[in-house]
Amino acid sequence: MKITRKDVEQVALLSRLELGENDVEKFTGQLNAILDYIDVLNKVDTSGVEPTAHVLPVKNVMRADEARPSLPRELALANAPEQEDGYFKVPKILEG
């Protein structure tokens, strides 16, 4: 698989990253180099190997269903760039 400029632009859009013209060029090259390396790994025979769901050999970590106190609202909103009437205030959602 070869990464094209279009792929890079698409990933940048999905990640909300603004890339300059030179960046697109640079990342296209870098991402292809990474994929070339992955191709080396792809040569390993992994048939019969379960995909890794988690890197630690731990399972079933759970808590009891008990409600605990939440944050005071002033604290919850403390880092919000904008707030109004106890709500987080965000820019309009639909364009245009």
Place this chain on the structure above:
Amino acid sequence: MEYEVVIGLEVHTELKTASKIFCGCSTSFGAEQNTNVCPVCLGLPGVLPVLNAKVLEFAVRTGLALNCRILPFSKFDRKNYYYPDLPKNFQTSQYDLPIAVDGHLDVEVAGETKRIGITRVHMEEDAGKLVHAGTIAKADYTLVDYNRTGVPLLEIVSEPDIRSAEEAKAYLEKLKAILQYIDVSDCKMEEGSLRCDANISLRPKGETKLGTKAEIKNLNSFKAVQKGLEYEALRQAEVLDEGGRIVQETRSWDDARGQTVSLRSKEQAHDYRYFPEPDLVPMVVDSTWVEDIRRSLPELPDARQARLMKEYGLSGYDAGVITASRAMADFFDATVAAGADAKAAANWIMGELSRHLNAAGREIEECPVAPGQLAALIDLQAKGTVSGKIAKTVFEEMWASGKDAAVIVKEQGLVQISDEGEVVAIVEKVIAANPQSVADFKAGKERALGFLVGQIMKETKGRANPELVNKLLRERI
């Protein structure tokens, strides 16, 4: 051209746990905005979510009740997208290893039973609530309440086995009944604890390949599900008949205008870039535990309906109506257990009782007349102490005052007059006072008899035994 409608439903149901899926915040509905939030559900850096054990149990319970296979190894994944109702910019959900797969439920439509496949049931977190000043399109900004963020959800996905709007409604009703029977969700559509999205496409009759589908959102009531899908099927048929092409898009049902409107076209395939959630460890479900849960499942709607038909001789329709909600079926069972005749109990519950509940906008759990009180009223009617008509009056009074039937009958002197001597005297008085009606009846006008019966009932304030009145009247004219 004749088309076949193909529908698949995605239902989201909020689980009735005390705390959220990955943190200890309360799930209570209607709290002040942003008061049930903490660093975990707000997605602040450095926090560690921990799964609520009850959520896994409820998910397994639901999977079993829907005849699914429970996967012994299951995990959470991140579904990435940007929308302000998600503070983390991803939703913790399940992708390739959901907790339950390959189930089904049976619905009855037009007297026929049909099996609808269930693809999967998975656990995920709910998103926050957006408040727009005015409409979403015209608002200058949006306000966000994250109380709902992290409330546990199950997403239940059906196979595209549904062939009409009516079947879709029946599926949703059955699903709701099952979820309520197994006590995992309130299923209040008006509070959003049961939500439904639909995928719908058309194809020429006989074609096996699926057509291009539209996804319909905002189907917020059973009626909306049916009307929205009926509308969309017609819309797509018109587009196709005119030689047009269906655009794969998301549409929203506008209940007030009675139509679906385009929200956004899915120009790019879903690119949610799912990947395993590194902060949560996998779940390995032990088969002994699963079997314990299976054994603890209550009698489900289909089994209960069959039991009411077999044990009490109720019709399939009646048993279906009564078992459509667990609360109503419980009410019925309690009324019968208190000594009432089963068919009479069914008639009362489906008739007067439901009529009063609907008029008052109440659920049967809030019924002011207890099952034992209804049984006592049915008994008074069966013994002939009150007539059927008076029983309704008594019920009215029971509903308003909460008093027992016997007390009301005594207080208001509503005991049926079945003493022949007493009724004869009134019958003769009415005959003497209405010679014209008597003559009309003799001339063949059956209706004149009704008038005379009415006069007798008026004299006795409805308390005369109707059969006795009819018998005595006919003997004397």
